[in-house]
Amino acid sequence: MSSKPSYWFKDFVGVGYRYHDVYMNVFPLFEDKIAAFRLWKKTIEWWPDDAIKLRFVEQDDSYWFILYGGSNYTGDNTGFVKKVPVSENYERFKVGYEKKAILRFGIYKENVKKKKDGSKFDLEVLKKSKSVYDIAFMKYDELAQDSIEWQCIQENK
Template sequence: MSSNKPRAITWFKDFMGVGYRYHDVYMNVFPLFQDKMPAFKLWNKSVDWWPDDQIKLRFVEDGDHYWFILYGGSDYKKDNTGFVKKVPMSENYQRFKVGYEKKVMLRFGIYKENTNPKRKERDGSMKKFDLEILKKTKSVYDIAFLQLPELAKDSVEWQCITQQQEENSSQ
């Protein structure tokens, strides 16, 4: 074995889900977190150091769910954190899949319950949740939509999903 063997990826799964935004030049995709400070620190520790041309964004469809898998790694920081979450299929995901144009802007989003009674929807009703999208971005060019049964058994995606399923079944 050579010393160029890829480092194992540490999979981070403690985020709420995945959000999509369509109103920019390029579509945005963002893992959703509940708290701004931990999300900001995680971005600075890992994603901020990923070279844009090495970031991989995978959507592995599995029945009525899909696996969101994001990884890049940094040689400079020696950090190899990846992000994984199994989420239900949604209209937003389908719209994203059809409409993205070979490039996506990666950001982090903060999705939390609104506790300010003055924050209202346009119709005057109480706004239940607030979404804040952090300013830092990365450009992602390596985007793939895959089917679970078609994954190669030695692929990063297969190994990630298998590891997550094993961890979930042992809990």
């Protein structure tokens, strides 16, 4: 089931990348751990790995992160979309992802106490994961108007 999602979830703070595992990790970033965990259980947990689509649609100096899959089991067909600025981490992922990535959720929140290194934010990557094999990097200007990606961007501008 890789039909157009019936709902696009966009209430996450950004996209993170991690390179220290065998395969690179990509993770939507959330502020609330419990809400992220519940969202994973409701949606992505039921997606078959081979049905997950991860799209990066570049437009000027930013890109659209588009993630969808869907499940015949739960009937939930939520997709994820966010426009984020191009970063060094994104460029590094694009070059080195090796045709497979590990999808996880990350929690990125402000820490009330400043750490010794001066940073004010904590990052926690949740343990649940999915393997993604269908990854594509696209240009906005080259999208077909009947594509799921083009329609997603039009709905979420």
